[in-house]
Amino acid sequence: MVDMFLDESILKSIIELTSISSIKIRENIITIMGNIIIDRKNFVLEKTNYISVLNEMLINEQNISEKGGNSTIRKLLLWNFILIIMGLANQELSQFEYLIPVFKSYLRKENLKVIKLSDKNQEEISMMLNLLKNLSNNDSIIEAMIANYIIDDLVYLLQYLNIAYSNDLKYDPKDMIILNQSNLLYCLTILNNIFCGSDESLLTNKVLKSDFIEIIQNLLLRYRFYHKEDKKVVSEIIWVLSNIMAGPSKHSQNILSTQIPRNILRLFGNKDETLVKEILIFFEQGMMKGGKFAIVEILKLNFIKYLFDSIKSYDNNQIILTCLSCVSILINFSKEVYNQFEDKSFNGIRNEFRNHSIITRLEQLAIHNNKEINSISQKLLEEVEHMMKEDEIMD
16 A cells, blocks of 8 residues: 555655645645655655655644644654654764754643643653654754753653642543653653763753752652553663762762662562662662762661672672672772771671671672673672681781
């Protein structure tokens, strides 16, 4: 069926019909073009100016207010863009940089306020966020997002969705709960991509000074794995926080001075290996980048217990390697603090090593079939044994 349209002149004639004022005809034409793109995307992009036409139509239809624009056409246009962008290499995404100001209009506060919390128009926001998520893997797109203050809009939208989710639970429309969860996930992924793709710590500073931390705290408290999407949202929250803490030490200190680390520690009980690995990376980043303050704050949370339980309980190589990295950080910290005291009285971390039989576990890992785990464990075993001998001498 699609092959009948694969004549360049016919295809261009179909695209010209998008300028007709009849809404129904335009809906049908955009739907036809979407179906053609599914099967013959390269042909459409090489032989026509359809992307420019799409952009012009989207600009004309971007007003989300109740009085202007047509939601069905906008969603069809966004669907067409999603089909075009899917599968493109990162470097090819730069050509869509001009879309960022268009998408920003969707995030204007006045537009969000007119959408009812249970309104299906949120699907439109969801499609736009899906597009932004896919585009945010490109450096030029990230720069355009920064220039257009998209981070401010995303933080506001997170707050809006946080409220929407709470209200959805009261009305219990499960489809809207899942939709809001998808939108939360899109927002967090976009923020994550921006933090990963930009070296500008000023951006992170700005986020930390906004309502972002309070929103994240509320989300962590709210999500208790009611739905299958919940783990994905929690996972993305932890990755966002880990990327923030990978920046200057003050970022780690800002986050560690809140209730967020305590709430994240509670998630260890979920026993999901992917989540456990991400939680360990969060604390690893905090200790690596946050300095002594961060390590002391993390130790106050009884993190060592969770760390040693993890290294003994899981056989997942990534979990083991992250645990070993944390152990190494703690050993170095112990040495540094230990040597600051003339009476050598500091032994809190050392006692923890004894209490949790970490030497026995390191001996097992020292003969692990993974070479990296094997090598690191052997080195740490030597460090721990040396540390224990020092303590015996002092005793």
